[in-house]
Amino acid sequence: MFEEAIGKGSNKVRNTVERGAVRKFADAIGDAHPIFVNEEAGKASRYGRNIAPPTFPRVFDYGEIVGLGLPSKGLIHGEQIYHYTRPLLVGEDIHCWTEVKDYKEKAGKSGTMGILTLEGKGEDSEGTLVFRAEQVVIITEAVRKGMEA
């Protein structure tokens, strides 16, 4: 049901890697390491500033894909991949967008599953790609039927 959405994307949205957001996030995953949260440690590091944990892009706004109406409930996160060219730096702006990469349907034990692959990207102010984030979302038959109803 999402086949026609393949290739559709959102517009770029500017996000800032905010110091407070990074601290809160690092704390929430039990990883308040000085490289993430201590300004002096960041300055003394090879990065010259603090960096963000690798799963931090979860907090970014990737904009909306027009016409892709995903339900707010019942989606299953199947797989997640991050690919980095370098770590995210605290204080920098990252421009993010997302695209529907793939959609397939597969017969499973509990009916037909929809497998939706979304790809988010983030580039810095120079236009250099910093990360790609691929997310595989499983849409069960029950959830899909609910959407059609």
Next chain:
Amino acid sequence: MSAIAEKKVGDTLEPVTLSPVSRLDLIKYAGASGDYNPIHTIDEEAEKAGLPGIIAHGMWTMGNLSKLFTPYYDEGFIETYQIRFRGMVFLDDVISLNAEVSEQAEGKITFNVNAKNQKEEDVLKGTVVFRTY
């Protein structure tokens, strides 16, 4: 702590066992990540979704797992972090985090990583490619 670049195939990183998963852990993660899906924080909503109780965000566990690599950021960074969500994490589960070198190449160390619950079942499984400077 020995340098990550010196690790050989079969070597492991210091494993971490988390405190039993608490509701507060998940409320904090919801706030920090902006993922307010109520199946992670509200019992009634989890039950309505057919779950025995609230479950942890998969991304909470994935976030925790990455901390095995945090002490090594002066040597390199996580280039690829790939995870499959294999099982649900419930309140009071005790999760252990593990990483083992599967491949060692010039400037690139690949790890098999997993998070297991107290029954030794994989809840997350995947790979980390750590690029060294």
